[in-house]
Amino acid sequence: MDEYDVVVVGAGGAGLRAAIEARERGARVAVICKSLFGKAHTVMAEGGIAASMGNANGSDDWQVHFRDTMRGGKFLNHPRMAELHAKEAPDRVWELETWGALFDRTADGRISQRNFGGHEYPRLAHVGDRTGLELIRTLQQKVVALQQADHRATGRKDPAGYESGLRIFQEYTVTRILKEGDRVSGVFGYVRESGEFFAIAAPAVVLATGGIGKSFKVTSNSWEYTGDGHALALLAGARLLNMEFVQFHPTGMVWPPSVKGILVTESVRGDGGVLRNSDGRRFMFDYVPDVFRPQYAETEEEADGWYADPAANRRPPELLPRDEVARAINSEVKAGRGTPHGGVYLDVSSRLPAEEIIRRLPSMHHQFRELADVDITKEPMEVGPTCHYVMGGVEVDPDTAASPAVPGLFAAGEVAGGMHGANRLGGNSLSDLLVFGRRAGLHAAAYATGLTERPAVAEEQLAAARAEALAPFGDGGEHPYALHQELQQTMNDLVGIIRRAGEVKQALERLAELRDRAARVGVEGHRQFNPGWHLALDLRNMLLVSECVARAALLRRESRGGHTREDWPAMDRDWRRSNLVCGLSGESVEVVRQPLPALRPDLLALFDRTELAKYFTPEELTDEHA
Numbered sequence: 001m002d003e004y005d006v007v008v009v010g011a012g013g014a015g016l017r018a019a020i021e022a023r024e025r026g027a028r029v030a031v032i033c034k035s036l037f038g039k040a041h042t043v044m045a046e047g048g049i050a051a052s053m054g055n056a057n058g059s060d061d062w063q064v065h066f067r068d069t070m071r072g073g074k075f076l077n078h079p080r081m082a083e084l085h086a087k088e089a090p091d092r093v094w095e096l097e098t099w100g101a102l103f104d105r106t107a108d109g110r111i112s113q114r115n116f117g118g119h120e121y122p123r124l125a126h127v128g129d130r131t132g133l134e135l136i137r138t139l140q141q142k143v144v145a146l147q148q149a150d151h152r153a154t155g156r157k158d159p160a161g162y163e164s165g166l167r168i169f170q171e172y173t174v175t176r177i178l179k180e181g182d183r184v185s186g187v188f189g190y191v192r193e194s195g196e197f198f199a200i201a202a203p204a205v206v207l208a209t210g211g212i213g214k215s216f217k218v219t220s221n222s223w224e225y226t227g228d229g230h231a232l233a234l235l236a237g238a239r240l241l242n243m244e245f246v247q248f249h250p251t252g253m254v255w256p257p258s259v260k261g262i263l264v265t266e267s268v269r270g271d272g273g274v275l276r277n278s279d280g281r282r283f284m285f286d287y288v289p290d291v292f293r294p295q296y297a298e299t300e301e302e303a304d305g306w307y308a309d310p311a312a313n314r315r316p317p318e319l320l321p322r323d324e325v326a327r328a329i330n331s332e333v334k335a336g337r338g339t340p341h342g343g344v345y346l347d348v349s350s351r352l353p354a355e356e357i358i359r360r361l362p363s364m365h366h367q368f369r370e371l372a373d374v375d376i377t378k379e380p381m382e383v384g385p386t387c388h389y390v391m392g393g394v395e396v397d398p399d400t401a402a403s404p405a406v407p408g409l410f411a412a413g414e415v416a417g418g419m420h421g422a423n424r425l426g427g428n429s430l431s432d433l434l435v436f437g438r439r440a441g442l443h444a445a446a447y448a449t450g451l452t453e454r455p456a457v458a459e460e461q462l463a464a465a466r467a468e469a470l471a472p473f474g475d476g477g478e479h480p481y482a483l484h485q486e487l488q489q490t491m492n493d494l495v496g497i498i499r500r501a502g503e504v505k506q507a508l509e510r511l512a513e514l515r516d517r518a519a520r521v522g523v524e525g526h527r528q529f530n531p532g533w534h535l536a537l538d539l540r541n542m543l544l545v546s547e548c549v550a551r552a553a554l555l556r557r558e559s560r561g562g563h564t565r566e567d568w569p570a571m572d573r574d575w576r577r578s579n580l581v582c583g584l585s586g587e588s589v590e591v592v593r594q595p596l597p598a599l600r601p602d603l604l605a606l607f608d609r610t611e612l613a614k615y616f617t618p619e620e621l622t623d624e625h626a
């Protein structure tokens with residue numbers, strides 16, 4: 001069996017940044033990814049990476065970024081994570097440049113920064129609307145540079161020389177984290193092409209597997225997002241927090257049906273695009289919540305003036321945080337003011353010259369022309385909400401990214417919880433990946449290399465993992481694709497953007513039924529590249545994670561960020577003090593309320609007291625300001 005110090009599961013932004021750090025700290029590192037190397041979801045990121053470099057507006061700094069992030073997350077963010085993220089993001093962007101990334105520039109040669117919803121200043125460093133691609137390309141290049149250094153150091157000419165410090169296992173899927181006692185001892189999984197099983201012994205595992213969107217029918221997420229890391233963590237004894245908070249991005253494509261859900265980047269609105277209903281009304285002015293009113297324009301004139309002169313005008317309401325815009329679109333469509341295909345119009349054609357649209361939004365221009373036969377330089381797009389991101393994830397220590405429950409387990413990126421609270425701001429994921437990916441790699445390496453005695457891989461665990469993976473080849477009659485479709489429909493219809501207790505209970509009943517049926521899932525053929533088998537194995541993860549989402553959604557009796565309860569429409573200050581934490585007891589998902597860490601007085605002092613009164617209870621403000 002191969003042995004490493006650190007296994008990183010996932011080769012997106014978080015996984016690669018973790019692997020680079022761990023390798024640079026002297027650990028031997030394996031990176032495992034279920035797609036081809038370079039194909040991770042991070043590649044799809046379009047708009048940019050949020051960091052308060054202050055290039056476009058000198059007033060920006062980490063404190064303003066921290067404030068925006070906490071406001072966006074409705075103060076449910078882990079404050080220490082939000083602080084570290086805001087402080088360290090600029091360094092991570094600079095570091096990418098030193099590794100070869102080339103961001104778009106301002107006229108005077110600095111890294112250009114664009115506007116995005118919920119960010120007070122233009123803050124997103126970007127490469128057109130293909131920022132994720134540049135990020136992954138740069139991290140891969142750094143991986144290769146490290147491998148070349150290892151090759152030189154070993155003096156070996158064969159692949160083993162290059163891979164002596166850092167090896168990538170592509171198209172491998174992890175299905176179990178192995179443990180000895182409480183501690184992590186390695187991972188088990190299968191090779192997608194051959195169907196063979198593999199196991200790697202390692203005392204530290206970093207989960208960087210991304211999100212859960214494939215449990216929902218309409219989603220911007222790719223096939224990889226089946227919640228594997230979330231489920232692997234749960235099954236290993238770790239806990240998930242904030243799983244009720246799922247972000248529905250306001251603007252996904254709605255037509256044609258084959259591309260429904262594909263993302264329309266927020267940069268379209270950041271660069272001047274406006275939302276209109278079928279009456280031609282710019283409806284977002286009708287949906288500015290009281291808490292945001294002071295910062296948002298009241299007239300179209302003021303909103304339009306903001307693009308040229310942000311000091312003299314307030315921001316357009318199209319740039320409210322995503323949860324607000326998604327709910328507004330949902331309401332307009334429900335009120336019968338939607339487009340023919342059940343969305344609203346997003347228009348940039350009447351706002352910018354055609355050449356400028358093509359320069360700033362090349363992927364969007366291409367995407368609509370190729371997929372919907374729409375020229376966005378001449379006509380509006382039709383858009384509607386799509387499941388995009390999960391705020392909930394593995395509970396981690398903010399400084400080390402370590403799971404407090406399972407020694408040797410770390411998590412970073414979308415699979416980790418806490419950073420974004422009830423709602424993530426656009427651009428804050430790419431920065432999160434780099435800040436916490438680096439921290440996870442650093443601490444995983446320190447943990448692994450500091451151990452005097454390593455946990456062993458037990459043969460019984462391997463045998464159990466093998467049996468579990470082979471179970472779908474039994475004589476079960478349930479079809480994995482049918483089960484997946486039913487799951488997606490259930491989550492979309494009953495635990496979607498607007499939730500009601502009765503419907504969520506119904507979803508839980510269906511999920512229990514689906515879990516029963518999934519135990520009898522059957523696949524045909526053999527183990528060589530067999531997508532039906534792969535899906536059958538992914539179903540365990542999607543069902544577990546969906547149950548966490550539904551159970552937490554039922555318990556949280558308020559509306560906040562990415563969780564909207566029609567039967568509890570208001571935000572409740574008492575609920576802000578609590579996270580909902582999911583764990584496994586036997587085979588059952590259990591959810592408990594856990595107090596949120598207090599906001600340090602110096603961080604609290606960054607906010608205006610009147611604003612805090614909307615989120616904090618009077619006792620909290622008295623105690624904490626005292």
Ligand code: FAD
Nearest residue numbers: 010011012014034041042045047048174210413414429430
């Ligand atoms: P990923 O990049 O998804 O990587 C996950 C990795 O885990 C993959 O390598 C996968 O193969 C591997 N994996 C998963 N399960 C297993 C398993 N069982 N075994 C082995 N490997 C496994 N955020 C921003 O900040 N700015 C943006 O502009 C932006 N634009 C976006 C546009 C789109 C269309 C989408 C969908 C998201 C966007 N986001 C953006 C969000 C952001 O891209 C993601 O949150 C982020 O890329 C997640 O990165 P990650 O490293 O956590 O995971």
